Every structure is written in structure tokens, then in C-alpha cells.
Amino acid sequence: MSIHDPQAPPEVRLDAETESQADLTKEIRAIHRAYRDARTGDVDAAGPEETGPVRDFAPYRSSLLRHPTKDLHHADPETIELFSPVFGERDIGPLEADLTVQHGGEPIGERIVVAGRVVDGAGRPVRGQLVEVWQANAGGRYLHKRDQHPAPIDPNFTGVGRVLTDDDGWYRFTTIKPGPYPWKNHVNAWRPAHIHFSLFGTDFTQRTVTQMYFPGDPLFALDPIYQSIRDPRARDRLVAVYDHALTTHEWATGYRWDIVLSGSSRTWTEPEDGDE
Amino acid sequence: MSDAMLRPTPGQTVGPFFGYALPYERGNELVEPGTPGAVRLHGRVLDGAGRPVPDAMLELWQADPSGAVVQRSGAIWRDGTFTGWGRAATDREGGWWFRTLEPGPTTPSPSGPRRPAMFAVAVFARGLTDRLFTRIYLPDDGGPDRAAALAADPLLAALEPERRATLMATREPDGSLGFDVRLQGEGETVFLDLGKGTPGHAVPDPLSDSAHGIVRGSAAGPPSDPLELADPSGAVVTPPVEPVETTPPVALRQAQDPLGETRA
Numbered sequence: 001m002s003i004h005d006p007q008a009p010p011e012v013r014l015d016a017e018t019e020s021q022a023d024l025t026k027e028i029r030a031i032h033r034a035y036r037d038a039r040t041g042d043v044d045a046a047g048p049e050e051t052g053p054v055r056d057f058a059p060y061r062s063s064l065l066r067h068p069t070k071d072l073h074h075a076d077p078e079t080i081e082l083f084s085p086v087f088g089e090r091d092i093g094p095l096e097a098d099l100t101v102q103h104g105g106e107p108i109g110e111r112i113v114v115a116g117r118v119v120d121g122a123g124r125p126v127r128g129q130l131v132e133v134w135q136a137n138a139g140g141r142y143l144h145k146r147d148q149h150p151a152p153i154d155p156n157f158t159g160v161g162r163v164l165t166d167d168d169g170w171y172r173f174t175t176i177k178p179g180p181y182p183w184k185n186h187v188n189a190w191r192p193a194h195i196h197f198s199l200f201g202t203d204f205t206q207r208t209v210t211q212m213y214f215p216g217d218p219l220f221a222l223d224p225i226y227q228s229i230r231d232p233r234a235r236d237r238l239v240a241v242y243d244h245a246l247t248t249h250e251w252a253t254g255y256r257w258d259i260v261l262s263g264s265s266r267t268w269t270e271p272e273d274g275d276e
Numbered sequence: 277m278s279d280a281m282l283r284p285t286p287g288q289t290v291g292p293f294f295g296y297a298l299p300y301e302r303g304n305e306l307v308e309p310g311t312p313g314a315v316r317l318h319g320r321v322l323d324g325a326g327r328p329v330p331d332a333m334l335e336l337w338q339a340d341p342s343g344a345v346v347q348r349s350g351a352i353w354r355d356g357t358f359t360g361w362g363r364a365a366t367d368r369e370g371g372w373w374f375r376t377l378e379p380g381p382t383t384p385s386p387s388g389p390r391r392p393a394m395f396a397v398a399v400f401a402r403g404l405t406d407r408l409f410t411r412i413y414l415p416d417d418g419g420p421d422r423a424a425a426l427a428a429d430p431l432l433a434a435l436e437p438e439r440r441a442t443l444m445a446t447r448e449p450d451g452s453l454g455f456d457v458r459l460q461g462e463g464e465t466v467f468l469d470l471g472k473g474t475p476g477h478a479v480p481d482p483l484s485d486s487a488h489g490i491v492r493g494s495a496a497g498p499p500s501d502p503l504e505l506a507d508p509s510g511a512v513v514t515p516p517v518e519p520v521e522t523t524p525p526v527a528l529r530q531a532q533d534p535l536g537e538t539r540a
Contacts, residue, residue, distance in 0.1 A: 055405055143296055207335070234286045
């Protein structure tokens with residue numbers, strides 16, 4: 001549902017045609033201030049440090065009618081939820097980790113390597129597990145029929161990849177640095193450049209989908225999706241670091257992004273031995 | 277979870293454009309048509325105004341009909357091997373469906389009571405800042421054992437009847453299973469925080485296959501009847517692991533004609 005969908009109920013038919021970035025930024029700051037203030041007072045009274053986004057985050061307008069209003073109900077994981085599906089070499093192709101070789105020619109843009117480790121809350125590698133990515137091209141255009149951004153399609157770039165982590169939890173993709181792109185949350189809304197990641201752990205409870213960002217993006221403070229995570233340390237964990245050791249001579253620059261999946265429920269009684 | 281644990285990487289919305297990347301051919305077909313015991317599990321995803329959500333995605337993760345957890349690759353390759361996992365994007369009317377087998381009840385500990393049969397589900401959508409977990413329980417039409425297991429389930433027992441009903445599949449006249457995901461408002465689905473074990477709750481040892489009748493292996497051989505793979509005694513069933521000889525094509529399944537895609 002678009003927020004300027006004329007069929008939307010009046011309370012969410014916000015005027016994205018006139019709502020400014022300044023209005024949005026003000027809203028975001030007020031929500032973050034409330035979180036910060038609650039945590040700088042009485043430590044005992046402060047809520048736990050948030051490690052993810054809040055579900056009800058009004059500046060991200062698409063969330064208004066789509067977030068649950070009731071608290072999540074705690075349930076102990078059942079047997080099936082303590083396991084993950086298994087993926088194997090036959091589930092993915094050997095070229096799927098290189099997004100620059102999937103067509104007849106070279107895609108336009110800055111060739112990069114993105115690599116890192118997937119570990120659980122105790123620092124143990126998540127082995128042989130599926131990592132999926134998708135992203136816009138260098139011009140900020142997705143190869144999706146609903147992306148109407150008038151930036152060029154790159155016939156040599158689809159922007160979809162898959163890989164299995166190795167025995168030490170490492171994944172590695174070769175791709176093109178995506179561009180930022182405009183969207184319709186409000187007037188002059190732009191997403192910081194990002195790569196979508198889909199991840200599995202050892203438990204179904206660790207299943208997550210997230211976005212990796214690039215260091216120093218000037219759009220961070222303006223973006224209601226990135227800012228739906230109120231804790232600044234948690235937000236920082238979505239930003240890759242430039243890593244010259246991953247950069248290859250006359251070929252590609254390198255970014256390192258390590259991923260920590262939530263503490264595996266089924267191992268909660270075990271000693272924490274792998275903290276790196 | 278203690279402070280010694282690493283802090284997790286936050287989730288983010290799946291956004292509007294996952295549709296050309298995550299869904300894949302037959303991702304929602306855990307079994308082939310005509311498989312004995314195949315059932316259609318279907319429903320819609322609805323927002324707080326009761327309107328369909330056309331850009332959502334569900335993932336299904338389940339035990340096999342004997343209640344065994346399947347640990348076998350091939351959920352993307354889809355050669356007929358039952359892997360217990362599937363993925364379905366919603367259509368323009370918010371609809372989704374899976375063709376699968378009804379899971380059997382699981383047993384948290386060898387001597388403990390059986391849990392009612394259910395599907396574990398993850399929900400993703402544009403506008404959801406993070407994924408949601410829920411469960412789809414099989415309805416109370418499987419005999420006295422199933423009714424007793426449902427009545428004894430700790431999650432279901434903790435919910436008001438109205439809330440509990442949001443987790444129950446409905447048996448349709450054609451034998452299929454119906455289930456709507458309501459993200460917000462009246463009839464809002466119960467979404468779960470599965471994050472922590474609670475002291476006193478017996479967390480099964482995942483390393484012990486025999487505790488759960490784990491079915492392992494990555495048999496790339498001929499399609500097998502999943503009903504025959506699980507040993508009803510709960511013993512480990514390990515099909516022979518055969519060398520992988522085939523390689524699926526590069527995943528360009530929905531975007532082989534980039535210019536055509538964007539003209540649509």
C-alpha cells in the first residue's frame with residue numbers, strides 16, 4: 001500500500017507529496033531522544049539495550065498499518081524451531097557469488113568485494129548456511145518492475161546473489177557498489193546505498209533479513225528505515241568497514257561486514273567459549 | 277543471555293524489491309502434485325485496515341509426518357526430496373499457498389508429552405521493520421491424541437481463546453488448510469518472541485539425533501517418499517549421501533529479460 005493511496009484510511013493517508021525531510025527528521029529525532037533519555041536516567045529503570053528496530057516506527061510510513069500493535073508473545077522454542085533448513089551445493093550455482101559475471105558483459109560501476117563471517121551470539125561460526133543478497137545497480141535502480149526510478153537499467157547486472165558460508169562462517173560476494181535511490185516516503189526521500197542480506201543460522205529462531213550499508217553515508221541521519229533502529233550502537237553494526245586486506249590489486253575494493261545472529265536458543269546453557 | 281554474548285546484527289525490512297530475488301521456482305511446493313498425503317496450506321496476509329498485503333513473503337519450516345526434523349538439502353533445487361522448508365511470496369490479493377505434508381507431533385524429550393503438530397512460520401513484508409515469527413497449528417480434527425496435545429500445549433494454553441484462534445489452521449471443505457496472517461488490528465495474529473530459553477524449560481539437546489528422530493543426509497538420488505524416510509521408532513534415519521553431480525543455473529529466474537521486466 002502506498003501512503004498516498006487514495007483508498008488508504010484517512011489516518012494513514014499522509015501527504016507524501018508535501019511532507020518534508022525536515023518534518024521527518026524532526027520526528028525521528030524525537031523518537032530517538034525519548035529512547036536516549038530513558039537510558040541515561042536511572043539505570044535500573046531503563047529498558048534493555050535495543051538490538052534491533054522497533055516495529056512501530058511511524059516515520060517509516062509503510063509500517064503504519066503493518067506493524068503488530070500487541071507485544072510479541074514469549075514462547076519457548078519447540079523442537080522444529082531449534083533447527084534450520086539445510087542447504088547444499090546443489091541448491092546454488094557456482095557463479096551466484098559473483099554478481100558481475102551473470103551476463104554477457106561487465107556491469108557499470110565500482111567493482112567491490114563484500115566479505116565477512118556469520119557467527120552466533122557466542123562467536124561460533126555458522127557453517128555451510130545460505131546467504132542471499134539483492135541490491136540496486138550503480139545508478140540506484142533495482143531490476144524490479146515496480147522500481148520506477150528513472151535511472152538506467154544495466155543489462156549486465158541483475159543484482160541477486162547466493163552463497164554458502166564456509167567452515168569458518170565466511171561468505172564472500174563480488175559485486176558493484178549500489179547507488180542511493182529515491183523513494184516515496186516523503187518529499188525528496190533517498191535511501192542510503194545498501195545491500196539486502198537474507199541469513200539463516202543453526203536455529204529457525206535466528207532467521208533474519210537485514211541491510212548492509214557503506215561507511216560514511218551522508219543519508220544515514222535522514223533515512224527512516226535505517227533509523228528505525230533506535231540504539232546507535234545497533235545501527236553501527238549494519239555498516240561495513242572498508243578493508244584494504246580485501247581490496248585486490250587493480251581489480252576491486254573490499255568491504256568487511258561480519259554478521260552476528262541472535263544467541264542460539266538451543267545452546268543457552270552451554271559455556272560461552274568462542275567470544276572473539 | 278549474558279553480556280558475554282555478542283550483540284546481534286539488527287534486522288531490517290525486506291523492502292519492496294525482494295520479489296525478483298528471494299522467491300524461486302516451486303519454492304512453495306514442498307512436495308510434488310499427487311504426492312500421497314499432500315495438503316494445500318493457504319491464506320492471505322492482511323494489514324490493519326483488512327486490506328491485502330501484496331508484497332509480503334512467508335517461510336514455512338516443519339517436521340515431516342512422523343514428527344522428525346528433516347536435515348536434508350535441496351529446498352531450492354527441488355528434485356522431489358522433502359526438505360521441510362518452503363518460501364512463498366504473496367500475490368496481488370495478498371494470497372499465498374504451499375503444497376506440503378502435514379507435520380507430525382514432535383516430542384521435546386523422549387519421555388515427555390508430545391507437542392501438537394504445527395508449522396513454524398517467518399513473515400516478511402515491506403513496512404515490517406523486522407521479520408515476525410508465528411506458528412500454524414493443525415486443527416483439532418486428528419483424533420483424541422491431537423486434541424489432547426493441543427489442550428496441553430503451553431503456548432496455546434497461555435492465550436485467551438480469541439488470540440489462540442489466530443494460530444489455528446482451519447480445515448476447509450476441500451480438505452485444505454486455511455490460515456490468514458493479520459499483521460495488525462482485529463484478529464491480529466499472535467507473533468512470537470522465541471528469543472530466550474526459560475530456566476526450568478527442558479531444552480532438548482540438538483546434538484542428539486535420536487532424541488528427535490532427525491533425518492539427515494543430502495540424497496540427490498530419486499525422489500523419495502518422505503513417509504517412508506522417517507523411522508516411526510524415532511531412530512536416526514540417514515539416507516546415503518551421494519555425490520552432487522548437477523549444478524543449478526545462475527539465479528536469474530525472474531530477470532532474464534531485464535528490459536522486459538521493467539516495461540511490465
